[in-house]
Amino acid sequence: QLQFVESGGGLVQPGGSLRLSCTVSGFTRDDYVIGWFRQAPGKEREGVSCTSSRDTITSYADSVKGRFTISLDNAKNTVDLQMNSLKLEDTGVYYCAATQWRWINNCLNAAHYESWGQGTQVTVSS
Numbered sequence: 001q002l003q004f005v006e007s008g009g010g011l012v013q014p015g016g017s018l019r020l021s022c023t024v025s026g027f028t029r030d031d032y033v034i035g036w037f038r039q040a041p042g043k044e045r046e047g048v049s050c051t052s053s054r055d056t057i058t059s060y061a062d063s064v065k066g067r068f069t070i071s072l073d074n075a076k077n078t079v080d081l082q083m084n085s086l087k088l089e090d091t092g093v094y095y096c097a098a099t100q101w102r103w104i105n106n107c108l109n110a111a112h113y114e115s116w117g118q119g120t121q122v123t124v125s126s
Contacts, residue, residue: 002026002098004117007093011123012086020081022096022117027077030054031101034072034079037110038122040092048094049081053100059108063089067112086124093119 008020024034049070051058058070069082077095093115097113106112 001126002115004096004098004115006094006096006117008081009120009122011125013126014086014088016051016086016124017082017084018086018122020083020094020096020120020122021078022080023076023078024096024098025077027098029100033099033101033104033107034043035059035099035107035113036070036079036081036094037097037113038090038092038094039119040089043092045095045110047110047112050104050107051079052101052104054104054108057104061108083122086122088124090122091124092122095119 003025005023031054036048039045049060051070051072067085071078096117098115099113103112
């Protein structure tokens with residue numbers, strides 16, 4: 001069973017930056033996909049970004065392209081999400097999740113993920 005430790009959420013003004021971090025333990029395979037998702041009040045959970053331990057493939061939601069960067073440290077099983085130029089609409093609970101590498105080409109789809117972290121709140125407000 002995977003265990004997640006998420007950190008880095010908080011309150012930030014529009015235009016500011018935050019860095020989220022997620023450390024995952026308990027992997028039994030070397031190849032896996034880690035994704036970041038978010039959920040705003042009253043809205044469905046949406047994929048933000050995802051990456052693979054096996055190659056350099058990354059994906060981003062259109063709404064965050066050019067502002068967010070995902071990075072994976074395989075040695076530490078840690079995936080970070082650097083969020084710049086934050087907007088009010090980026091507010092929500094951010095979750096990291098893990099799934100099998102075979103879902104890499106559709107890794108922004110939450111339905112493919114079996115294991116989830118507890119979430120960390122990101123609030124963008126003036």
